[in-house]
Amino acid sequence: MSAIAPERTGVTTDRTGVTTDRTGVTTDRTGVTTEQAIEGSQTIRLTPNYWPFVVPALVVVSAVIVFPWAFTLWMSVNRWTLGQSRSFAGMENYLRLASDPRFWESLVHTLTYTSLSVAAPMFLGTVAALIFDARFPLRGLLRGVFVMPMMATPVAVALVWTMMFHPQLGVLNYLLSLVGIPAQEWIFNAKTVIPSLVAVETWQWTPLVMLIVLGGLASVPREPFESAEIDGANAWQQFRYLTLPMIAPFLMIALIIRTIDALKSFDIIYAMTQGGPGTASETINIYLYNTAFSYYDIGYGSAMAVVFFIVIVALSFILLMLRQRSQWNDAEGK
Numbered sequence: 001m002s003a004i005a006p007e008r009t010g011v012t013t014d015r016t017g018v019t020t021d022r023t024g025v026t027t028d029r030t031g032v033t034t035e036q037a038i039e040g041s042q043t044i045r046l047t048p049n050y051w052p053f054v055v056p057a058l059v060v061v062s063a064v065i066v067f068p069w070a071f072t073l074w075m076s077v078n079r080w081t082l083g084q085s086r087s088f089a090g091m092e093n094y095l096r097l098a099s100d101p102r103f104w105e106s107l108v109h110t111l112t113y114t115s116l117s118v119a120a121p122m123f124l125g126t127v128a129a130l131i132f133d134a135r136f137p138l139r140g141l142l143r144g145v146f147v148m149p150m151m152a153t154p155v156a157v158a159l160v161w162t163m164m165f166h167p168q169l170g171v172l173n174y175l176l177s178l179v180g181i182p183a184q185e186w187i188f189n190a191k192t193v194i195p196s197l198v199a200v201e202t203w204q205w206t207p208l209v210m211l212i213v214l215g216g217l218a219s220v221p222r223e224p225f226e227s228a229e230i231d232g233a234n235a236w237q238q239f240r241y242l243t244l245p246m247i248a249p250f251l252m253i254a255l256i257i258r259t260i261d262a263l264k265s266f267d268i269i270y271a272m273t274q275g276g277p278g279t280a281s282e283t284i285n286i287y288l289y290n291t292a293f294s295y296y297d298i299g300y301g302s303a304m305a306v307v308f309f310i311v312i313v314a315l316s317f318i319l320l321m322l323r324q325r326s327q328w329n330d331a332e333g334k
Contacts, residue, residue: 076094076302077303097304117198117201117265158272187273213251249323255319
């Protein structure tokens with residue numbers, strides 16, 4: 001038999017099944033030419049536009065946050081008392097703050113009140129979390145009772161404690177008389193007013209610290225403690241070297257929250273003492289409020305608000321640095 005030679009049609013077929021004719025048009029087995037494939041791949045893609053979703057949020061943030069602070073900065077460089085004409089003052093209000101003994105006294109009161117209102121709930125809340133982490137009868141019920149103080153509004157708490165602190169009619173002095181302790185003046189004495197206010201703050205917000213630390217204790221693994229018991233470690237050693245490092249991030253979260261709450265505390269102090277007796281419990285918040293809304297010195301009050309904001313930012317920066325150091329190390333020890 002003789003082999004049949006292919007016709008000279010100018011059509012070439014390779015092993016992959018792609019056919020090329022004399023015109024240079026390449027066609028695969030599906031019958032789609034190369035030009036059609038290229039045209040199909042060159043689909044026009046529109047870049048998504050997110051601005052319609054971002055602009056409303058920017059408007060709200062600008063209206064709620066940016067504009068009030070910009071207006072406060074503008075007022076702080078003006079000499080402005082309600083009922084009188086406004087004039088540009090430059091740095092006069094800030095220089096006035098530097099030489100105002102009442103402002104420095106209120107700053108000391110703020111730092112003292114904040115330090116005590118953070119330290120006491122942190123300690124008592126951690127102890128309460130360790131107690132409620134153990135298993136005992138009616139644990140759930142007692143937890144519910146323990147967290148009830150933080151559910152009340154601060155003004156209601158302040159009014160109740162004001163009646164309890166009354167020198168003649170208060171229940172606290174009555175309880176002290178049962179054990180032979182003389183009556184105390186509590187919030188009506190310049191020496192005891194800040195500790196008394198701190199006691200109210202501690203009573204209301206210790207449950208919050210307890211809940212945060214309790215959540216950290218619930219996430220602690222049990223295997224390291226079992227190994228420590230086998231090695232002969234006592235309860236204090238287990239807490240010092242195992243429990244405390246593991247719950248350190250939760251303690252830092254509680255510390256940051258409590259510091260912010262204590263720094264901006266206004267309602268309890270104002271409802272109970274209004275900064276008194278005299279100026280013994282006057283924090284920056286109370287002094288700022290009195291300056292701006294009692295004495296109507298808007299410019300000076302605005303300068304005070306700006307300086308107080310700088311103090312808060314500095315403390316927040318320190319706390320964030322401490323929080324970074326308290327984070328858990330990853331597997332590579334970074």
